[in-house]
Amino acid sequence: MPGVKRSRDGAEKESEGDASPFMPMFETFRDELDQHHDRRERIIKTSRDVTAASKKIIFALQRVRTLKSNIPAKIASENQQRATTMHVQLAAIATDLTGINVWRYQRQISGGIQEYMEAVTFDHYLKHQTLMTFPEASATLPDGIELTSDDYMLGIFDLVGELMRFAITTMATTGSLPGSSAEVNGDVTARDILMDMRELRMSFQALDTASCGGTGLGRDVEKKMEVMKTCVEKVEAAVYGMIIRGRERPKGWVPDLTDDRQAPLESY
Amino acid sequence: MANMVDPKIFESLQAKIDEDQHVRDDIRTILQSLERQGRSVQSILSRAHSTPAAHLQPALDAAKEAIAEEVTSIGKLSEATVGSPYYKYNGLWMRDVQNVVFAILFCGWLGGMGEEGIVAEPGKLLTIEEVGQILNVPVNLKDQDAFHITIEEYLQSLITLIEELARLAINSVTLGDYQRPLHISHFVKDLHAGFQILNLKNDSLRRRSDSIKYNVKKIEDIVYDLSLRNLVPKAGGAL
Numbered sequence: 001m002p003g004v005k006r007s008r009d010g011a012e013k014e015s016e017g018d019a020s021p022f023m024p025m026f027e028t029f030r031d032e033l034d035q036h037h038d039r040r041e042r043i044i045k046t047s048r049d050v051t052a053a054s055k056k057i058i059f060a061l062q063r064v065r066t067l068k069s070n071i072p073a074k075i076a077s078e079n080q081q082r083a084t085t086m087h088v089q090l091a092a093i094a095t096d097l098t099g100i101n102v103w104r105y106q107r108q109i110s111g112g113i114q115e116y117m118e119a120v121t122f123d124h125y126l127k128h129q130t131l132m133t134f135p136e137a138s139a140t141l142p143d144g145i146e147l148t149s150d151d152y153m154l155g156i157f158d159l160v161g162e163l164m165r166f167a168i169t170t171m172a173t174t175g176s177l178p179g180s181s182a183e184v185n186g187d188v189t190a191r192d193i194l195m196d197m198r199e200l201r202m203s204f205q206a207l208d209t210a211s212c213g214g215t216g217l218g219r220d221v222e223k224k225m226e227v228m229k230t231c232v233e234k235v236e237a238a239v240y241g242m243i244i245r246g247r248e249r250p251k252g253w254v255p256d257l258t259d260d261r262q263a264p265l266e267s268y
Numbered sequence: 269m270a271n272m273v274d275p276k277i278f279e280s281l282q283a284k285i286d287e288d289q290h291v292r293d294d295i296r297t298i299l300q301s302l303e304r305q306g307r308s309v310q311s312i313l314s315r316a317h318s319t320p321a322a323h324l325q326p327a328l329d330a331a332k333e334a335i336a337e338e339v340t341s342i343g344k345l346s347e348a349t350v351g352s353p354y355y356k357y358n359g360l361w362m363r364d365v366q367n368v369v370f371a372i373l374f375c376g377w378l379g380g381m382g383e384e385g386i387v388a389e390p391g392k393l394l395t396i397e398e399v400g401q402i403l404n405v406p407v408n409l410k411d412q413d414a415f416h417i418t419i420e421e422y423l424q425s426l427i428t429l430i431e432e433l434a435r436l437a438i439n440s441v442t443l444g445d446y447q448r449p450l451h452i453s454h455f456v457k458d459l460h461a462g463f464q465i466l467n468l469k470n471d472s473l474r475r476r477s478d479s480i481k482y483n484v485k486k487i488e489d490i491v492y493d494l495s496l497r498n499l500v501p502k503a504g505g506a507l
């Protein structure tokens with residue numbers, strides 16, 4: 001890089017003009033940093049938009065009352081529109097998030113992707129009553145947007161919260177815990193949402209995340225683990241309440257939910 | 269009936285967590301020696317504050333040797349992170365790498381660090397490319413995901429250099445060297461002018477670059493004190 005060397009006679013150069021010999025170098029740095037900040041801001045904005053749209057999708061999905069069946073047409077088409085918009089928004093920043101920049105802006109995009117994961121895995125659960133796998137989840141994102149296993153995992157933590165709301169609201173409005181039964185090799189087995197939530201909880205608890213402490217994933221895992229456990233326990237308590245007081249329960253009664261998002265559909 | 273959770277999902281999550289831990293452990297081991305080497309280099313370089321410029325060469329040679337060990341560690345760091353996303357782990361070593369870059373810049377300014385293609389001369393600012401050449405790693409990578417020195421790291425190290433030079437300006441006067449504060453003043457003002465054209469956001473670079481002006485003022489005060497007492501050597505006069 002020319003013009004960046006200074007020698008001992010630097011003091012004499014002052015008379016020639018005040019221009020710093022380092023200017024060309026700093027101009028290059030300025031251009032690079034400007035590009036970096038622009039990319040960063042575009043990504044932050046998209047992350048916010050994706051978060052907002054994903055929350056709306058989740059909200060709409062909470063109006064579903066059945067498990068392992070198609071999403072009602074009206075909700076499905078609304079959500080399809082939102083998903084399309086999100087895909088366009090994400091595809092627009094794909095070039096900002098390629099190669100070395102996948103992790104450079106990870107912290108900026110992470111929030112949006114996690115919320116998005118929560119939405120797609122919830123949608124998948126309602127339709128299939130299974131946990132969407134990582135490759136499946138990754139495939140729902142537009143080309144060029146890479147899914148990290150951290151964001152996938154943190155999204156699943158939040159999914160448990162949605163399952164709790166879904167379970168409790170459904171219990172409150174229909175009087176039974178959502179579930180399904182299927183026939184495999186002539187045996188009919190039933191599986192309800194609480195069993196699924198416990199399975200998720202067990203899987204998470206078995207995960208050794210001690211090594212993540214403090215960095216990246218570790219910042220969130222501990223907190224989310226506690227919230228996730230509480231969610232399962234809330235449903236356990238609600239099921240207990242339903243069994244013990246089930247017959248006395250007036251239609252539309254909702255168990256106490258500190259984080260209740262949805263009002264009961266009807267009451268007398 | 270199939271379960272809710274395909275066991276493979278969590279198996280693969282665990283595998284990724286373990287792999288991540290493995291990389292982090294490797295990096296931490298290297299950083300431990302880099303930190304130790306860093307302390308040794310800093311202590312050698314701080315001799316500049318108590319040694320007249322004319323007698324500094326032994327210290328510069330010793331510093332260069334000590335920095336060579338750091339270069340080896342940086343090489344190991346670069347190898348250990350092959351195949352890992354650079355920005356996933358760079359937070360772990362940023363501080364240590366900045367210290368190494370600063371040591372190179374300071375040693376270079378004092379007149380050390382000469383090697384093939386890099387002429388050693390006092391008052392010299394090594395460019396990020398020259399620092400990369402000394403460290404034997406790429407700089408400012410954009411298309412390739414590998415270990416490198418970033419612009420931000422270089423700029424952070426420049427700020428540390430300015431702080432160190434402000435201290436050196438004071439100590440030069442104590443050593444009876446009235447010429448060096450003038451060189452420092454000029455050099456730091458030129459760097460300050462460079463920093464002023466950067467559009468910094470509210471990040472750590474911004475917060476630290478805010479300190480440059482205090483160091484500029486500190487150095488100006490020294491030059492003022494010298495000129496007030498007619499101690500400023502005539503330009504071109506004997507050193």
